[in-house]
Amino acid sequence: MTELTLLDSHQPVFPPPQSALTNPNGLLAVGGNLNPKTLLDAYRQGIFPWYSEGEPLLWWSPEPRAVIYPGDLHISKSLAKLYRQQRYEVSFNRDFAEVIGHCQNTPRVDGGGTWITDEMLNAYCELHRQGHAHSVEIWHKDRLVGGLYGIAVGSVFCGESMFSTVSNSSKLALLALCKQVGGLKLVDCQLPNPHLSSLGAVEIPRREFLAQLQKFGTEALSWPS
Numbered sequence: 211m212t213e214l215t216l217l218d219s220h221q222p223v224f225p226p227p228q229s230a231l232t233n234p235n236g237l238l239a240v241g242g243n244l245n246p247k248t249l250l251d252a253y254r255q256g257i258f259p260w261y262s263e264g265e266p267l268l269w270w271s272p273e274p275r276a277v278i279y280p281g282d283l284h285i286s287k288s289l290a291k292l293y294r295q296q297r298y299e300v301s302f303n304r305d306f307a308e309v310i311g312h313c314q315n316t317p318r319v320d321g322g323g324t325w326i327t328d329e330m331l332n333a334y335c336e337l338h339r340q341g342h343a344h345s346v347e348i349w350h351k352d353r354l355v356g357g358l359y360g361i362a363v364g365s366v367f368c369g370e371s372m373f374s375t376v377s378n379s380s381k382l383a384l385l386a387l388c389k390q391v392g393g394l395k396l397v398d399c400q401l402p403n404p405h406l407s408s409l410g411a412v413e414i415p416r417r418e419f420l421a422q423l424q425k426f427g428t429e430a431l432s433w434p435s
Contacts, residue, residue, distance in 0.1 A: 217242035217269070227256050227271035227420060235401060236272035236416070243267070244333035246340055253361050253368050254427060256420045258400060263327050275419040276402035276411045280388035280395070284410040289381055293389075298356075298379065299349040300386045302433050306338040309345040309357040313371035326371065334370070337361065344433060346383040350376065358383045360398075364427035367391070368398040384409065392432030396422055 214237065215225045222242030230238040238257060242248055244267070252258060252269060261268040285293075292298075314326040337343035338359075344367070348356035356379025358372035367387065374380035388394060398419070399411045 215239040217267075219243055222248055222251075224252060224255055224257055224269065227416060230271040230273065232273065236270050237268060238271050239269040240266050242269065244329055246333070246337055246342070249333060249337060249361070250342060253363050254423070256416070256423050258368065258370075259330065260325060260400075261327075262325050270400075271416065272401055273416040274413040275416055276399040276406060276413055277419060278384075278388070278397040278399055278406070278409065278411045280397065282410045282412075283385065283388045284408065285385060289378055289385065292378060293382060293385055297350070298382060300382070300390070301347045301349065302386075302391070302435075303338070303344055304347050305354065306343065306345040306359060307335050308354055309347060309359050309373070310334055310371070312354065312357065312373045312375075313359065316373040334359070334361075344431075346387050348374075348379045348382050348386075350379075355379045356383050358387065362431050363423060365393045365395040365429035365431055366398060366423055366426050367394060367396070367431070369400070381409065390434050392434075393429060394431060395426045395429070398423075 217239050219241060224239060230236040257269050257271045259267060260270050310331055314331055334343050343361050345359040346357055347354055355376045356374040360367050360369040372380040372383060399406050402411060402413055
């Protein structure tokens, strides 16, 4: 079995994603930091952090990888109708901190605690200030009712989390991302789950994901104002 890499806390250097453990879910390395440069280096190599409060900083590169091709997003008739009716206002990058805060505080289905620690929240807010992290917001009567956030690597959107306080609002955010963000080639969903599969997520080999990440990584997304 491949050994788990211990990263330097000041200048972490990630091992090749292909060296990730096959179980569980592509665990690659432990340690390092959440500085903007470290996070961007990770995402550009198909690596992301995922850990809980009290745990060491863990880095992952799953095999296979769950992705959504924007043109293959599964849109139900009811969701399409809701989108056309414009009952909810859609915005982009209006309130990133509020979106990630909601994601942090939304109870998990399995009853476990949040994986978005305060350290992680602050790190992604800094990435947003630098123009690398983005959010989609869904509003109803000036109240934020749904949204998602993630990191842009070229024309690949690496989705991190989504939330909804009213039915279908997180799906609306994903639909708006796929329909309104110019140049979007791929949405990285990281790990598969039944909810994402119902929306059109498919599993592809890690090598294929990394090849597409490299191919599209030099392009840019066009975010609606």
